[in-house]
Amino acid sequence: xxxxxxxxxxxxxxxxxxxxxxxxxxxxxxxxxxxxxxxxxxxxxxxxxxxxxxxxxxxxxxxxxxxxxxxxxxxxxxxxxxxxxxxxxxxxxxxxxxxxxxxxxxxxxxxxxxxxxxxxxxxxxxxxxxxxxxxxxxx
Amino acid sequence: xxxxxxxxxxxxxxxxxxxxxxxxxxxxxxxxxxxxxxxxxxxxxxxxxxxxxxxxxxxxxxxxxxxxxxxxxxxxxxxxxxxxxxxxxxxxxxxxxxxxxxxxxxxxxxxxxxxxxxxxxxxxxxxxxxxxxxxxxxx
Numbered sequence: 244x245x246x247x248x249x250x251x252x253x254x255x256x257x258x259x260x261x262x263x264x265x266x267x268x269x270x271x272x273x274x275x276x277x278x279x280x281x282x283x284x285x286x287x288x289x290x291x292x293x294x295x296x297x298x299x300x301x302x303x304x305x306x307x308x309x310x311x312x313x314x315x316x317x318x319x320x321x322x323x324x325x326x327x328x329x330x331x332x333x334x335x336x337x338x339x340x341x342x343x344x345x346x347x348x349x350x351x352x353x354x355x356x357x358x359x360x361x362x363x364x365x366x367x368x369x370x371x372x373x374x375x376x377x378x379x380x381x382x
Numbered sequence: 383x384x385x386x387x388x389x390x391x392x393x394x395x396x397x398x399x400x401x402x403x404x405x406x407x408x409x410x411x412x413x414x415x416x417x418x419x420x421x422x423x424x425x426x427x428x429x430x431x432x433x434x435x436x437x438x439x440x441x442x443x444x445x446x447x448x449x450x451x452x453x454x455x456x457x458x459x460x461x462x463x464x465x466x467x468x469x470x471x472x473x474x475x476x477x478x479x480x481x482x483x484x485x486x487x488x489x490x491x492x493x494x495x496x497x498x499x500x501x502x503x504x505x506x507x508x509x510x511x512x513x514x515x516x517x518x519x520x521x
Contacts, residue, residue, distance in 0.1 A: 253504065254504075254505075255501060255504065255505055255506055258506055268407050268421065268472075270409060270418060270421070272418055276416070277415070277416030277417065277418075278416065279409060279411055279416075279418065279474055281467065282407065282409070282467065282472040294501065324500060324501075325500070325501040326497040326498075326499060326500055326501070327497070327499040327501070327506055328420065328421065328496040328497050328498075328499070329489050329490065329491055329493075329496045329498070329499075330496070331499075333407075333421040333496075333497075335418055335497045350468050351468065352468055354468075357467040357468045357469070357472075358465040358466070358467050358472075358474045359465075359467075359468070360465060360466040360467070360468075360470075361463060361464070361465055362394060362433065362463075362464040362465070362466070365392065365394065366393075366394055367394055367397055367466055
């Protein structure tokens with residue numbers, strides 16, 4: 244029988260300055276609006292899969308496993324562009340966000356963006372509406 | 383003599399989910415263009431100073447001190463909006479970025495944004511121009 248070695252990881256993966264946990268933060272930014280939708284974490288395998296499938300795959304720190312964004316909710320992110328910053332330790336994805344009636348829903352609370360709390364002098368105020376009932380997202 | 387206790391930190395600071403190092407990532411996004419300019423880190427004092435002065439102050443992990451963005455380069459960031467995400471562990475600042483002839487220069491390389499490397503199939507390619515010679519930024 245013939246055993247192939249697994250394919251070597253592409254050299255560009257080694258140019259990312261993975262932290263001591265093997266992770267970097269990844270920002271998802273919506274193409275068109277340029278809205279910042281969310282930040283999650285990636286390890287090498289998550290970035291490799293994101294690149295290979297053209298959809299965002301993150302590393303879930305809480306579940307300690309790969310997380311294909313939208314795998315439960317259907318709110319997948321199609322990736323158009325992958326950027327790396329000057330220190331090579333943050334990834335920026337330009338994405339199209341699946342969601343509700345043409346409006347992207349990135350947040351597990353059913354909102355467009357995860358950054359829905361605004362500091363209003365003395366307190367964090369919620370300033371973005373819920374577009375989809377979270378109980379209808381995660382059945 | 384009269385000794386005042388230092389002012390108590392505002393309660394909203396405690397709602398941020400600081401990590402085990404006491405830090406959270408902070409994204410600077412340009413008002414108007416919505417371009418993502420950079421990501422740096424904040425501790426409690428950095429966020430408090432950012433809020434109090436209306437200019438971005440980060441925590442430099444390499445120098446282990448507060449870093450008033452633009453203190454050397456003049457490329458300060460005026461903060462219009464401070465956002466917190468659903469997990470309360472990432473900050474998003476909406477800023478006006480000082481720079482060169484009306485174009486914001488956030489990156490120490492003299493570029494508009496730190497996210498100037500684009501994954502082009504097999505390699506990271508530099509896709510944004512240098513607007514200011516870095517040697518002229520840091521004299």
